[in-house]
Amino acid sequence: MTGTYRLLDDIALADTAFDAEGDTPTELCDIAARALMELMADPATIGTTWTHTVECAAEDLGELLYDWLNQLVFLKDAHGVLFHDVRVRVTEGRAAPRWRLHADLSGAPVDPTSQELRADVKAVTKHLYRVMPSGTHWRARVVVDV
Numbered sequence: 391m392t393g394t395y396r397l398l399d400d401i402a403l404a405d406t407a408f409d410a411e412g413d414t415p416t417e418l419c420d421i422a423a424r425a426l427m428e429l430m431a432d433p434a435t436i437g438t439t440w441t442h443t444v445e446c447a448a449e450d451l452g453e454l455l456y457d458w459l460n461q462l463v464f465l466k467d468a469h470g471v472l473f474h475d476v477r478v479r480v481t482e483g484r485a486a487p488r489w490r491l492h493a494d495l496s497g498a499p500v501d502p503t504s505q506e507l508r509a510d511v512k513a514v515t516k517h518l519y520r521v522m523p524s525g526t527h528w529r530a531r532v533v534v535d536v
């Protein structure tokens with residue numbers, strides 16, 4: 391299975407939501423990041439002049455995904471950038487914290503004259519948030535404050 395996401399219009403008033411799923415925790419974190427990136431801007435219109443590495447760790451996959459997505463929002467605001475591409479790797483270990491994420495991002499400073507801008511995401515919320523295994527793959531529901 392290739393990871394997928396679906397934007398949800400009728401989940402939360404004044405917010406935007408999406409469901410994401412992937413065969414592995416890595417694929418879930420990757421596709422959820424891509425859904426969030428799509429909410430903010432069309433990645434095809436964003437250059438690659440800015441790069442950044444993100445490391446996150448958490449005791450459970452749900453917290454890891456939540457922290458990861460909020461890191462993207464923080465980077466957008468703190469550095470004034472949008473994202474073109476992301477490469478994610480999630481590992482599970484025995485030592486605390488159990489889950490670790492490493493991601494390499496590329497993007498460019500916000501430029502409304504050359505980029506297709508969409509929603510100004512403020513934060514990923516805990517409202518209706520969930521991450522769960524589903525058969526042989528993983529699913530997440532994410533609501534973002536716009």
